[in-house]
Amino acid sequence: MLEMREVDVVYGDFQVLWKVNLTVNAGEIVCVLGPNGAGKSTVLNAVTGLAPRRDGKIFFEGQDISEVPTHDMARRGIALVLERHRLFPSLTVRQNLLLGGYNAEARERRAETLEWVETLFPFLAERHAAPARTLSGGQQQMVAIARGLMSRPRLLMLDEPLLGLSPAMSEEICAIITRLNKDGMAILFNEQNVPRALGLSHRGYLLESGRVVLSGPAQDMLRDEMITAVYFGG
Numbered sequence: 001m002l003e004m005r006e007v008d009v010v011y012g013d014f015q016v017l018w019k020v021n022l023t024v025n026a027g028e029i030v031c032v033l034g035p036n037g038a039g040k041s042t043v044l045n046a047v048t049g050l051a052p053r054r055d056g057k058i059f060f061e062g063q064d065i066s067e068v069p070t071h072d073m074a075r076r077g078i079a080l081v082l083e084r085h086r087l088f089p090s091l092t093v094r095q096n097l098l099l100g101g102y103n104a105e106a107r108e109r110r111a112e113t114l115e116w117v118e119t120l121f122p123f124l125a126e127r128h129a130a131p132a133r134t135l136s137g138g139q140q141q142m143v144a145i146a147r148g149l150m151s152r153p154r155l156l157m158l159d160e161p162l163l164g165l166s167p168a169m170s171e172e173i174c175a176i177i178t179r180l181n182k183d184g185m186a187i188l189f190n191e192q193n194v195p196r197a198l199g200l201s202h203r204g205y206l207l208e209s210g211r212v213v214l215s216g217p218a219q220d221m222l223r224d225e226m227i228t229a230v231y232f233g234g
Helices: 040-048 070-076 093-099 104-108 110-120 137-149 167-182 194-200 218-222 225-231
Strands: 002-011 014-024 029-033 053-060 078-081 155-159 186-191 203-208 211-217
Touching: 002 040, 014 029, 014 040, 014 053, 014 186, 014 211, 029 040, 029 167, 029 194, 040 053, 040 070, 040 078, 040 155, 040 186, 040 203, 070 078, 070 104, 078 137, 093 110, 093 137, 104 110, 110 137, 110 167, 137 155, 137 167, 167 186, 167 194, 186 194, 194 218, 203 218, 211 218, 211 225
Parallel strands: 029 186, 029 203, 078 155, 155 186
Antiparallel strands: 002 014, 002 053, 203 211
């Protein structure tokens, strides 16, 4: 479904990604792991054109999207939920959601999609008139994910979806990710909590200083000596 081939990303004179190869197959949950500054967010941003790719190619459903502008990604079936929500704080919950269904294909089914996301996150209907700034951090994260879903993506990308959330709220977000995947949606996300991320995923990629140093099935990565030594103190 998604394939990154030998992707380099450079900001000015500073190279962030080095020859990154990554795939997400249809129906998969794939996580990108690594410490702060490893390039995890840049991987997701490179897919949507938010990061300045210097070299390499990116394909989605067999088509080269390397030069596709960011604003056209939603129409093609890709949604990116950025780190730390990025909601419009003075707009209501409902207004924030409706902004996610702006592309022509999604707009035709916006009422149907809104009903669907409100079944995933019941509080959205209850707090539909509340300004986004009045919500808790976990609720804002749910609104951000629901807004991404309003574009009816086939690939949902989540940048640090569990960052700063309570354990209970993290569990709720993980349950939603699993449910979406069981319904057929492919998901790519990044996360610093290695056990949680691999426990949720089918496959994973470990980045260090912008390079993929380990990849494979999630359960195999959990048992890998590198993961055990660095993240579990083994």
